[in-house]
Amino acid sequence: MALVYGRAFVEECSIMRVVEAFRAAYGASPQTVWHAPGRVNLIGEHTDYNDGFVLPFAVPWGVTAALTPRADGVVRLLSLQASGEPVTMATREESAGWTRYVVGVLAMLGDRVAGADIAIDGDVPQGAGLSSSAALEVAVASALNDVHGLGLTPMELALLSQRAENDFVGMPCGIMDQAASALSREGHALFLDCRSLGSRSIPLDLAAHGLSLLIIDTQVHHEHASGEYAKRRAECESAARKLGVPALRDVTDLAGALGLLQGDERKRTEHVVTESHRVEALVGLLRAGAVKEIGALLNASHLSLRNLFEVSSPELDVAVEAAVRGGARGARMTGGGFGGSAIALVPVERLEGVQESVSAAYAERRFRAPRFLPAVPSQGAHRVS
Numbered sequence: 427m428a429l430v431y432g433r434a435f436v437e438e439c440s441i442m443r444v445v446e447a448f449r450a451a452y453g454a455s456p457q458t459v460w461h462a463p464g465r466v467n468l469i470g471e472h473t474d475y476n477d478g479f480v481l482p483f484a485v486p487w488g489v490t491a492a493l494t495p496r497a498d499g500v501v502r503l504l505s506l507q508a509s510g511e512p513v514t515m516a517t518r519e520e521s522a523g524w525t526r527y528v529v530g531v532l533a534m535l536g537d538r539v540a541g542a543d544i545a546i547d548g549d550v551p552q553g554a555g556l557s558s559s560a561a562l563e564v565a566v567a568s569a570l571n572d573v574h575g576l577g578l579t580p581m582e583l584a585l586l587s588q589r590a591e592n593d594f595v596g597m598p599c600g601i602m603d604q605a606a607s608a609l610s611r612e613g614h615a616l617f618l619d620c621r622s623l624g625s626r627s628i629p630l631d632l633a634a635h636g637l638s639l640l641i642i643d644t645q646v647h648h649e650h651a652s653g654e655y656a657k658r659r660a661e662c663e664s665a666a667r668k669l670g671v672p673a674l675r676d677v678t679d680l681a682g683a684l685g686l687l688q689g690d691e692r693k694r695t696e697h698v699v700t701e702s703h704r705v706e707a708l709v710g711l712l713r714a715g716a717v718k719e720i721g722a723l724l725n726a727s728h729l730s731l732r733n734l735f736e737v738s739s740p741e742l743d744v745a746v747e748a749a750v751r752g753g754a755r756g757a758r759m760t761g762g763g764f765g766g767s768a769i770a771l772v773p774v775e776r777l778e779g780v781q782e783s784v785s786a787a788y789a790e791r792r793f794r795a796p797r798f799l800p801a802v803p804s805q806g807a808h809r810v811s
Contacts (some may be wrong), residue, residue, distance in 0.1 A: 432484040440490040440547045441810050443506060448545035451504045453742050456492035458544070458572045461486035462565035462807040463558035465606035467760050468615055468630075468706040469727050474600025475799060476662050477621035477673035478702035481709060482602055483630060484610035485556055490810070491547040491565040495573050496541035499576060503528055504545040512543075527559050528595030532568045534561035534586045536779040539570050551799065553647030555766025559595075560603035568608070570808045580625055580807065584608040598659050610806035617709050621675060628712050630803050633774075635717040640772050642757075642784055643751065643797040644741035646765035655762050658735065662698060664689040674698040690736075697734035701727060721756025721771045728758030728768075737763025744771075744787050745770075745796060752776065752783025768779055769801065 441459060448456045470480030491777050496502075503525050504512040513525055521529035528546070530742050532539060550558035567590075568581045570576070578586070584604035591597045591604075601620055614627035632639055654778035666674050668691070675700050677683045684692055704783065706722045728746050732738040742759040745768040749757040753776035760769045781798050785799050788796055 429555050431448070435469035438757040440488075440549060444492045444547035444802060446544050447504060447506055447547070448494075448543070451545060452494070452502070454494070454541075457494040458569050459490060459492045459810050459811050460565050460569040461488055461490045462563075462568060462570065462607045463610065463733045463804055464550040464558055464561045465603055465610070466556060466605075466767070467602065468613045468639075469578060469705075469723060469758070469797065470701060471727065471731055471760065472658060472662075472707050472737070472762075473675070473698055473702050473705065474602040474618075475598070475659050476600075476666075476698045476702075477692050478698060479626070479705040480602045480607035480618050480620060481615050481705050483604055483615040483801075484612075485550075485799075486804045487550045487556065488607070489546060489550065489558065489561040491562075491569045492545045492556055493569040493573060494543045495539065495570075496543060497636050498541055500541040501529060502541075502543045503708055503784025506545070506547045511641070512629055514565060519697070524562070524682065526595045527562045527565050527590065529564050530590030531570065531587060533594050534575075534590045535567075535570060538576060539574055542570070542663075544569075551763040551797070552767065553645070554643040554797075554799075556639070556641075557603040557607065557761075559591060559597075560587060562600075562608040564604055564807050568809070571748060572809060573597075581605065581607040581625075583688070583807070585623075588643040596747045598656050606806070608807050610700070610804065612805040613803050615712070617705075626641045628709055630712065632717065632771075637717060638774050638777055639801040640749075640754075640770045640777065641778065641801050642745045642761075642770060642798040643799060644739070644745060644765060645759070645794045646739060646741045646798060654737070654764055658737065659690050661694045665695045669695075673704060683753045693734040693736070697730045701732060718755060721754070722756040724756035724769070724771060725750070730761055730788050735763070738766055739763070739790075741788075741796075742763065742768050742792055744791060744793070745784055748782050748787035754780050794802040 749770035757770035
């Protein structure tokens with residue numbers, strides 16, 4: 427059975443842990459504490475870096491950052507999920523591993539900030555494709571923005587965090603993850619135009635329709651920066667150049683475009699163009715109150731990601747197929763792919779049956795047992811006491 431975590435309870439526990447750890451490590455209370463959530467994407471996969479549309483929302487799990495600025499340029503970092511002692515860096519070139527995401531944010535702020543003492547606590551399930559890296563970046567960027575009075579907007583913080591991951595860490599991600607972490611509202615999904623950066627909150631009250639969105643963590647971990655994610659992005663950019671458009675979002679004659687392309691670039695283009703249209707269609711259904719009808723779009727998205735964008739995996743495919751067989755109205759992989767999680771739109775009375783169906787399918791194939799997490803639309807980055 428899935429465990430239900432109340433957002434307020436999860437956040438309060440994280441705040442207490444990180445403040446206590448900060449005091450123990452640095453001998454004083456932090457000047458500010460910020461929480462930023464991970465995200466799950468309802469639909470719109472691999473469309474963000476093609477200037478398309480996405481529809482993510484924040485999840486209850488995230489990263490809490492306690493921070494006090496320093497004037498000497500030294501950065502001291504403590505993670506409750508890493509070693510028990512702070513990592514001290516006199517220069518930003520000394521960062522490695524998880525510290526790169528934090529130091530990357532400091533680097534993007536340049537002369538506007540110096541050093542800092544920081545303690546981090548995170549409870550985003552690692553490797554599940556729920557964007558713990560964006561949560562870390564946005565939490566630290568928000569805290570620095572607060573203590574230095576920089577006046578950056580949530581979208582500006584999201585863009586800064588994206589640049590940290592692109593330019594400092596070397597992961598060519600789009601804006602979706604950081605925007606979802608920074609801008610999301612509780613009880614809503616975030617409809618985001620990744621070109622204009624215009625966004626609006628779309629009410630997502632699944633419970634009112636007798637539904638739940640279940641995250642199925644395959645527990646198959648992935649590392650996008652190892653190459654496949656970057657390869658897909660390069661294929662999309664190459665296809666756009668051949669079609670003479672700024673990005674695949676600008677393709678208006680899909681049949682004509684596909685006639686000009688071959689191989690993988692043809693398949694990638696078909697996915698991106700149709701996926702952006704699926705986002706718009708799903709938003710239309712939500713606004714019309716036809717929530718129970720969105721399942722077909724989730725199914726179509728998964729087939730496209732599996733067959734055209736080729737970023738699924740056996741574990742993701744089995745999770746989706748078994749969830750639908752068990753009573754879900756629709757399901758698809760979510761996140762960058764190659765592992766991570768799937769989501770399933772499930773009538774509340776079928777939750778147990780869906781979990782049993784997926785677990786049995788995994789056991790039959792001798793996959794590692796999946797983990798089930800209820801996805802509740804939660805609040806974006808915010809300061810906490």
